[in-house]
Amino acid sequence: MKLRPVTDLSGLPTYGYGPQSPIWWGTLGFMALEGMGFALAIGAYLYLYHLAPGWPLADRPPNHWPGTLMTAVLLLSAWPNKLVDRAGHEEDLPKVQRLLIVMSVIGLLTLVIRFWEFTQLYVRWDQNAYGSLLWLLLGLHYTHLITDVGDTLVLTALMFTKHARGKRFSDVSDNAFYWYFVIGAWLPMYVLIYWVPRW
Amino acid sequence: MRLARLSALLISVALAGPVFAQSPTVTPPLSAAPKDDGQWTMPAKNFANTRYSELNEINLSNVANLRPEFTFSLGVNRGQESPAVMAGNTLYMVSPYPNTLYALDLTKPGAPMKWRYDPKPEQASQGVACCDVVNRGPTVADGKVFMSTLDGSIIAVDAEKGTMIWRTKIADINMGETVTMAPFVAKGKVFVGNSGGEYGVRGWIQALDANTGKPVWKAFSTGPDKEVLIGPDFKPFYDADKGKDLGISTWPPDAWKHGGGTVWGWVAYDPDLNLLYNGVGNPGPWNSAQRPGDNKWTNSVFARDIDTGQARWAYQATPHDLFDWDGINESILLDITWKGQPRKVLVRPERNGHLYVIDRATGEVLSAEAYAYTNTTTGVDLKTGRLQRVGDKEPSVGKVLRDVCPTAPGAKDWNPSSFSSSTGLLYIPHNNLCMDWESQETNYIAGTPFVGAEVRMKPGPGGHMGEVTAWNILEGKPAWVIKERFPVWSGALSTAGDLVFYGDMEGWFKAVNAKTGEVVWQFKTGSGIIGQPTTYRGPDGRQYVAILSGVGGWSGAIVSGDLDPRDGTAALGFVNAMRDLKNATTAGGMLYVFRLP
């Protein structure tokens, strides 16, 4: 079969941001399926809640302060996250570096808070299904926190090397995109874990 | 809900505290509780079970000086539930298995051992004792000391010489039967029942001739009327207790044969009415799904003709028991004025959490107020006598039912309360526990436990596990409440010195102001206390107070049996609540006797 060139593509850019970039779509895909996982876990919680004659199946609901702190930190982190996203778009390396360090610190802070949260649930995972659910929900979200914080740390390190150019800025923006998901996924869980049993 | 109830309780405590109209309308019948002679010959002091002494040498003003006069080791580090019983110039007590009977000579300084009698019960009997190898003490009457052994013998011992007069074997450990109760002696007969409600036994109470040990009559708690000794004289007050052979027809076929209904607690006797009152224990197995029906006559109280054993009336406090609420607690005989009418009543703090005031002539329930936190029942319908259950607090096989209050040991277990004639209050040592319960199908295998439930106990509302409640019977509410960290498993003793004595499971022996509940004196003994305090006038004319220290029993099994605190279901679920007890006390077995200097 003969090929008849009709279009020249040599002028196209080699990377893009947001929906232009396949990585963004890939991230979105993973968010969708992880979001589905969260939704189903939340569904499982509500299902067992609905079946149980009393709730929570513990002497008292978990201490909400660590969770509230977590929520506050995550919500506040949306701002630097937005800045780092914008700096990525602007390909402003020093700014990206600074903000990534901020985000790394915030990330590490959330890991610590989450650890504290586990200790304040007042129920063990092997005590009853309620405890199991709490640990599962927190654990599910914890894995996402760890993953994204790990990603942020590696990216931060990367942005201080010679690799800090071109497409890496798009990665910064995708990383910021994922962090929104981590924040967004947490909010319903926060309500579920800390406030539904107090209803 | 819980909070509201609790605060109501607290407020009533605060309000009722200072009000002590000495109530002349509540007194024990003189025939059952004769004037105090300074002795303490039977565990509950008298036929009316008042556990009240008129001695008042030790009183509010001087109790702070109370100090130990002598001690005596029983040589067995298991739960000491025996009282120190005093008759003549001798102090008697029975150790837990191996049930050694000790007699101490009070006439000599330091009360040296006068004699000991070792009944040598079968070793294997320890295997069929559900809740520690306890013994609830001897009874002295007519120059004889009567005692029971774990393996089911009743023994009469010469009170002076310590020699055996007769010994009758009445229980078979191979069928799971043991005897732990103190023999009750009245009208020339010894009354005793079996233990083993957790082993699928069929409960009974027997009368033995006090002189020969020969059986006089035996009344089963389940089965045909003939064997329950229900005859033409039987006139129960409520319709639910009327009918033929209810001991069979309220059970699935043949289930009554292993249906429990043991008689292992307290017996009372009213000489005027010539009636003997005995409570009946829980049905077996605990798993209520295996025994649909009312399960008569478990958890009931019987009034029987003391001579023939024929039942006069019966009342089932907890039909179709769901949570091991034995009905063996003490009946305290009192004469009261109820709604303007003089009534002869018996007062029962039941395990189901209600304090029953029952007309002891007819079996009519006059009132049944909750004296402890309960979320499983809402009271008693006085028209039908029926306990009103909370619908969703019903266990099912294979599913954990959460937050059941009171628990399997009940709002109050066997540990006897005390009625003070001087304050008119009833002092109830009891529990504040809740539990999670799961029924399980269980096999009846003769000689092994027949329980069918997994239990996990925990502190009740407020986080404490024990309470001592001073109860105003006429008003149907508490005068004051003391909270204790651990369940109060010791009996109470009240005296004319306006004092109430009891011990806690950490080992503190306490005297409190009978009117206010204020702790006025306490002494730390060597081990947790689950015994029955007694008081007597010694040969020297002084007032003494005696208590056995030695933790154990069901609640203390974690220490006395050295159970593993990791398993919350151990000791039928009590370990879950008692995990800390191992850090608070160790096993012991020591008599402490106190006197003013």
Place this chain on the structure above:
Amino acid sequence: MCSGSLKALMAACAMGALLGACQREERDQRPSPVASETREQVALTTNSAGPSPPEIRVSGKGAKYEASAYDQSQGKKYYAWFNCNGCHSNGGGGSGPPLMDDRWIYGGSIENIVQTIREGRPNGMPSFRGKIPDEQIWQIAAYVRSMSGNTSSDSAPQRNDSMHPHPSESRTPPSPPVNGGTVAPSPSR
């Protein structure tokens, strides 16, 4: 050929992790010879007259049961069916001594436990001779060993679908029997 080497690599890896699987998963329901009673000659004490420790002769049958998840799970079932839990609860004890700790009045080896079940013990343990077939006694004994974490954690039973008494046998840290580890003298034990 390359996928072959890959598979060989993986197989080796899996072999390592799954070692002992055959024993653990064995489900031998028809013991042979049928329900014959083994003779285990084990002492109850480490003390022995003369300089050497007590002579012990065991059939060696115990190893099979201690390695088998199926046998221990059956043992757990029979432990409840035959009312062992009535006295020993879920291992914490009650009227009987605890089984999940390291103190063994009558010896903590599986042979000791088999003998305890079969012959009974004087302070209340009934004899189940003739009432429980030999195979089932071994299964129960293996389960009892698992309660104190003395069988391997991947063959020990997991939690039951019932009330949670404590972390399951498979998660119980091992407490090997302590020599002479009976409780402080107490006539009842």
Place this chain on the structure above:
Amino acid sequence: MTDVAIRASEKDLRDTDLAAEDLHDRLSRAWGAKSGLIGWLSDVDHKAVGRRYIFTAFVFLALAGSAAALMRLQLARPESQLIGPDLYNQLFTMHGTTMMFLFAVPVMQAFAVYLAPLMVGTRNIAFPRLTLFSYYVYVLGGLMIWVAFLMNIGPDVGWFAYTPLSGPQFSPGKRSDIWAQMITFTEVSSLAVAVSVIVTVFKQRAPGMTLDRIPLLVWAMLVTSFLIMFAMPAVMLASTMLILDRLVGTHFFNYAEGGDTLLWQHLFWFFGHPEVYIIFLPGTGFVSQIVGTFSRRPVFGYLPLVLALVATGFLSFGLWVHHMFATGLPQLGASFFTASSMLIAVPSGLQIFCWIATLWGSRPVLATPMLFVLGFLFIFVLGGMTGVMVASVPIDLQVHDTYFVVAHFHYVLIGGAVFPLLGAVYYWFPKITGRLMSERLGKWNFWTAFIGFNVAFFGMHILGLMGMPRRVYTYQPDLGWGPLNMVSTAGALLLAASFGLFFINALVSMRSGAPAGNNPWGAGTLEWATPSPPPVYNFARYPIVRHREPLWAEGDELPVAHGLMVSQRELLITTLTEARPDLREGTPDGSIWPFIAALAVAVAFICSIFWAIAAVWGSALVGLTLIGWFWPKSVTEDVT
């Protein structure tokens, strides 16, 4: 400086002016895999991965089929002593599990990995390393469960693993853990591939391939990938809960402690029913392609077919309860699921009608692929009919969990997926290997499969109505089920022989089949525009699409685009709906890290069965390998 500049310009060389041979050489160098074992393991070419994927899936098919044959032998006679219950239960579990998780879904995804980039006209799949990683994870998961089976740790609780039977109390040992962990393996793999396929279809379509020019098979794969994305998390969550229940004592399914037995079934069937469509929809895609090609006209009703795919995808999430009619759910709810289950017959029916309308009067070429499609119509429609029956609550109560249902879903799955799949193999085999499969053997293959299948499974409908439940390892002689079972076993053996023929045909043809040329069937889609087998870079130049069947529409000359780099791997990224060229983005070279990461994942998953703590250090290990994976090795990776 100039040296660098020259090298830079060399690096920046575009394909614009290169001659065909030079272009081929340079592209082959840029896109080729490294040599040696490491190179082989590192190869991220979607065709290499796809080939291995397909091959592996067929290995699992053979294994699972052998398990089925053994089961049929056991069932041939009543109270047969051939296989005891212990082994039989492992066998039927392995059969179902392998067929569903290790064959049916992976083989469809494997075809997607191989075909989707070719059919949308791109040079590699999106996220090729992730796809390679997925493949390894899948292989390792499959290996684990089969090695475990050989070591007598095969799961024995059914492919559905209902709690509490699969739970900690009733499944001692590690058998259920192996099953649950295998699920995790395959789901990780499936999900990652699904994302890759979706992004490939979304962002890498050849310029001009607007949404209404996407081949029907690609649509099917896209919808399937979405189904996977939303269905598989359910079973992953469920299997995670199960293994947590078993290993660390959680109580998700412990009704005594507040869990629930049916929670498992809800989660499992929320996945399990879409699963059927995950398997079946690619089958319809195959059918559409084959029908179009062999009837030599565009498939009738492109839009209804696409809408039917999408509708089926949506509806498939509303049916899961029809697996649970006997669990005592509220009746009104149950009848809702009856309605939705039957409703799915409408899009399915529409598809059938469109295909028949396409064939009508076209004098189709009855080559082997076409025969399998006809077999598909015969069998699948019958399976669909019994499907309507089991959707009815009353009928389901009678036939649920009996051999009637066994017959039904084998008609649906073998008819709806395996027959089209075999047709697809015959159809694309020349593209993949460059050689045609034997038509003679193919016809034998078809007829033995068709007859063997119907003999094996038709009688099962009657057995079910006679009262024979599923998953029984034997039955008593006086029940009268013997004769039909014997017949069924005979059919099963014939079917097995037919698969033997298929494998022989494939193996022989791979070496000595007739050379195929670019487009042996005269098909119209892009994958036939490149040589067979396609070169590593797929297309020398990006094709430009102006028609649904570009090869039919464009005649001899294919319009293409140029201007991409030749020294590095570069992909053309286009816009989502219009497929307008948007970016020239780099795509990764081969890498050994996906393999290492997959090994780390396997170590973490397998070890955590035995030591729960391994989940922690295993994850750390996986994390390390991922850092190794993503850390850029060269500057070029940054630029591209």
Place this chain on the structure above:
Amino acid sequence: MVALSLPSVLTGCERWPDALDPKAPEAHDIAWLIWTFTGLLGAIWLAVVIAMLIAIRGGRRVAPPAAGATPLDALALHPAGERSRTVIVGVLGGLTALTVLVLTGLSYATQRSLFAPRQEGLSILVTGKQWWWELQYEDADPSRIVETANEIHVPVNVPVTLKLEASDVIHSLWVPRLMGKEDLIPGRQNVKRVFVTQPGVYRGQCAEFCGQQHAHMGLLIVAEPMADFERWRDRQRAEAASPSSDEQQAGHDAFLKRSCVMCHQIRGTDAGGRSGPDLTHVGSRMTLAAGTLPLTRGSLAAWIVDPHGVKPGVDMPLTKLEPDELNAIAAYLESLK
């Protein structure tokens, strides 16, 4: 359909289970529905296959040459042909929807009648266990409760409520000639109503995979006239018959002495186990080991001596018994009518 009149060891004349040989209104309704669906859907299937065969008329055996060439056929499609196809496919699609609607309606109507609340008659608690059925005939008067296993006696023409529970894993009760399935789920109670109109013995089986011996978890439903049923129930309520011969007495003693006593109940003796089936009236049952063996003295002995030969994996252990003990126990159990 295949002729099914196969001999039965139990009744000799009964045909074996068949969903299309209903003996109760529920099964009858379902059978009718199955036939309706089969008829309608079979016709549709046939039509599709015929249409398919017509569509491929004149099919070519080999592909025409000229790979890559524009297929003429593609262009040969006339707009008119396209339009008529659209209409036909559209109409067929509509008809499919209509069929689906009709079938849904039929199904729902039947479902309504199946689950219509009926007056309470007899209530039986059925507990599924690995791998047998425990039965408890409930009664407001507890002393009239009857416990038995694996053989559900019901009166004909009386609504019977089966309360279904499970104590270990999920089971499913299915008696094809009487009713569809209903699962027995641990932690839940399902209710199934059955109304048998014809006396007879109907075989049922566990229909949910429940472990190793799922295949041998059968049961019988014995439907009999009310008077016979009442007689049966009175007999079941009684204590076990006392041994009437030396051999039976020996069997009785051996039963209590050996491991039998650990799991089985014989009311009237000290055997009170509930892990295994209640044997108080085992001799009156038709089958043994949950519908696996016909109950004869020989099969009793065979089952006791080697349960794993019959049901490998069953929880009943191999018990070492002397031969005369075995015979005596079998004789004793057989005598427990």
